[in-house]
Amino acid sequence: MSADNSPVLAPEWLAVPDDPNDLAAGVWPITAHRTGDGELNLGGVDASDLRAEFGTPLLVLDEEDARARAGEAHRAFTRAAASHGTEARVYYAGKAFLSVEVARWMIEAGLNVDVCSRGELEIALAAGVPADRIGFHGNNKLVSELVRAVEVGVGTIIVDSDVEIERLGEIASRFDAVQSVLVRVRSGVHADTHEFLATAHEDQKFGFSLPGAERAVERIREFDGLRFLGLHCHIGSQIFGVDGFRESAARVLELHARLLEGGDVPVMNLGGGFGIAYTRADEPTPIAELAGDIVAAVAEECFALGVALPALAFEPGRSIIGPSGVSLYEVGTTKAVELDGGERTYISVDGGMSDNARPALYGAQYSARLASRSGEGEPALSRVVGLHCESGDIVVDHEYLPSDVGPGDLLAVPVTGAYCAALSSNYNHTPRPPIVAVRRGAARLLVRGETLDDLLARDIAYTTEAADPEAAGEGEE
Template sequence: MSSDRTPVLAPEWLSVPDDPNDLAAGVWPITAHRTGDGELSIGGVAASDLRAEFGTPALLLDEEDARSRAVAAQRAFTRAAEANGTKARVYYAGKAFLSVEIARWMTDAGLGIDVASRGELETALAAGVAPERIGFHGNNKQAHELVRAVEVGVGTVIVDSDVEIERLGTITSRLGRTQNVLVRVRSGVHADTHDFLATAHEDQKFGYSLADAAGAVARIRELEGLQFLGLHCHIGSQIFGVDGFRESAARVLELHSELLEGGDVPLMNLGGGFGIAYTRADDPTPLAELARGIVAAVAEECFRLGVALPELAFEPGRSIIGPSGVSLYEVGTTKRVGLSGGDRTYISVDGGMSDNARPALYGAQYSARLASREGAGEPELSRVVGLHCESGDIVVDHEYLPADTAPGDLLAVPATGAYCAALSSNYNHTPRPPIVAVRGGRARLIVRGETIDDLLARDVAYTTDAFGADAEEGEE
């Protein structure tokens, strides 16, 4: 596309599309397509039918897409491990998005579940996930959370501090149980991602430095109720390529080798963080290629160190559920703003940072397309914004949409399956939207949307007259 068609306001990575109605391959879920009349269909269900049944905004999950990605992840890491003479455990990172239904999809595919709170733990258990297939993360697990984890028999607890080691040791002693643990370490490899998403550099809250981890392991080995399995390292999120994982694994394996002098270290968990495409400019490394590259790098380093290749574990989340999600909105208003570098059209929708906080938190970029029809207008530089009283309430920062986009149109934003519902809020007293699974021409609710009554039900002054009576007494 010629550069003279690109206004100054558009970022370099965003090109003017020949067709502002096209659906970029790799950004949309596998069943997304336009019907004969131009309407967006996902899972065999038309956007207008979804609005009629569930309203907007709504988060749509392509069940076929999510299940197939989960199966592919299990296969990729298992085959890569077997090719190098070891085994692999694959956990779905529930923090990306977790519900009872999603947990069942993941376990159907052979994955375990990685949880990071009591709520995520209870959701996994409610889905019937075998406790031994659950890994429990977190830098500040409360005593009641650890008690619950030990009582139900969670497979691994990833310990994060000396305080937690002692806390867990006390609990296992009191309950007469033994708990398998991994020690989370910071490899010092700074992932090529947003600072808030990089989790292995030194100046942040997670885990032990490589220098301090050996002391933590020694203490664990002293405690009768704790069984040390190995090290855990997660370098960040939305990462493309193998290099960061390779360098991190090499550093962690040096420590792994040293720890073998004090006993077995049967497992190494290298976390997740595998990136996806949010726009057509993104070029994520295919998961199977990542799996082969990471496992081969670990095997090579083990050979160099003269140690046996341990069993490996991985925690994909975004790469499974992210591309499966599409947020469906209704356009409320449009407004063209003339700026020194050119015009931009602001398109306001009936959701926003309450159902997708990532643009406000990280400056995350997304794509958008008309969903209820094909637009007839020329591509027009647009910004999709939400309904909230914040200038930073941006849904899609930069996109070309048809110039005839108008109030009442449906707008779809792809790649919203991960960290959108999980980070959602009731900002401005906005109810959170429903989550709908679509597959084979059928749509079904898997998480009910909130109502205004739901919001008011938590307000004590609304549900009882106690507050009002107290206020009246105080005034007298």
Template structure:
């Protein structure tokens, strides 16, 4: 085995004292080893694979519910301390199914959707439309009509064109629709680069300089009720600095808009960071809630304006750490490098079930799931089965050097933005999503088969 000093491991990845450990905060709270075998929600990985095969996405229902409840409570407490209220929206784009929509709303959350498909899933789950927000930079007329028809709580307007589309819809139907306007504050929280300009080079929202005229137009439309401003500064955000700066800029506009009418609500987005590896140190949710709400309260006091009702969108923070994907190890090979060597561990999934590594360079962890390894930690790269050199599941990880074909490998923090981004690349069927809780497992999204893929091809019927 190459020593840690001679391998091309990144600086943030240390050689673990135990290559079988389950790092708290990365794995669901229910994750443990029973006789060396990983269990989730009281169900062993071996049992899950016997029943559902591999790959399989395992979602810990208890973890989702706990995080939803904790985040809602944290913002309720922070808002109450400053004399206002807070609403928390679950981001359907992170992962949405009928079951998950029911879990989060039962825990007191509202729900964001951004397409007609997500809206229909939420309606099928029985979510009250008044508890939904409808996002998206290119909502079709049909989608807007459906949202208005169902009585959706808020449509977040993303462009001037949407104002006119909604004006026509409400005039034709006689409906009155509550709306917010999405604005760009010019704050890039991903890099904490607080740019002076309010014009961001991105597809969402309007620059602050164009917002006043847009709100004036919204207020002219009889069928539209202006509810306030919405601003989202990014995703996987640690700390409150970006939120404080963004709130300060948006509150200047908020105060200006109050001169001509009510601005009852402010949505500061979210995108709160979570731990994907032991190197990540996310801000505790209580500190985030208090820090952000305090910043808004201070900003309102400084401007002599009332504190509006607040809303937030935690994003992956609710469902991300609840997900674990189980794979079977196939082939293993050693690759010699100038500064040592790297072991390539191939699994039976890949970028078709987790595109984030290829898309964003996302970092993940991995552990043996069917047993505890007995070998020394060796630098490994977990790769998929697809015909792409960029088909990487876990870029850098130390795994026991006795990992072998047939072992089960678990990759945590796959609850958000993995199943929703999945594909059939190379005609690989998408895996099932299985919920676990209190020792029981059930399918909440069926996996696909080759027959499912062929059913979409008319040539299979001789056509």
């Protein structure tokens, strides 16, 4: 089937490629290229060699790419802040993806680490991240999590409710500690993103309203064991441009200025959410430009209010690890589906929504390329789908792939480093895939893949009866 058969079915943003084997700049990791044989190579390792060693599905992280992006983010924000006479603290948002080694990459690049669960905290600590370089988020931190955070000396806890303030004040007193905190606020700015990714509008679970935050700070300042550092506002995720950040900062700075009347407010954290390119149609703002414009906007607003520019903090996650990841799948079946307006090829792979829930959750768009070879067929409008028993199990909704893609071929889906492994599940009792890092011609396992034995071992009846087959019949008449 050729591309000419299906123009009506393709979205406007998807252009027919001159070469359905090309690797779009800005979408693939910096080391990605095709070898002389036409095979995809990541970090100096061929895709077929990765399949042979680790199997599929497989999440591959380009270590050079991740380290480079982390370093670039650190330089961009620290230089922008320094140009206005202040400093910037850059936290890697671990919720995007976190493992012990990835945490180490971030620290070595100069970043701090942001966590939002006990599990993420323990990963960061195991990686050797100094506790005072950790920020702890969450709208419902368990008492045991707060105790652990104070006990190990977490640098900053971002408080999210009046209840949490009371709990944390008591815990700090019990440990005879002084715990630094930020207060998360909802600025009311609606980020131009998916509804579930916008986090600063009023009708949602995170943070305090601006008036509520003012009252919360008054209460924090009454505790000897709590030190108020400043305000935190995160307006959403996958945001292009700076307008939303500019407006949010202006609103939060008005409260910041009022709070200075009661004491120091040394820090303002503007969160993250910086958008990246998932397809060649996306045009994200370069991080250096983004950093410069955001810091300049905050500096201008501070000048207008007559207050000193505080230290600034940012929390990039997706923009660092997202483009570094590539998912490899093996094609199982293909079928042509005739529709009004043309024909679409459905390509089924051995993964799906269990290892990438974002298309089902947010309607996220991805791209794909044949990885084990270069295709020889004409560009054909295709949809890459998973193996799960759901019609919404779509990996790549719209893509032009060579018409000769067939069973046994490897497909690669780029920009899967963020929120794919982190959101993965065992739907349909499917084991989660392994995660490997590639660098300079070598591949090493970061997170082992699950096995069927791993999954079945959690089912008590299964494990009991497997150990004692005669017990299976007990209790039957």
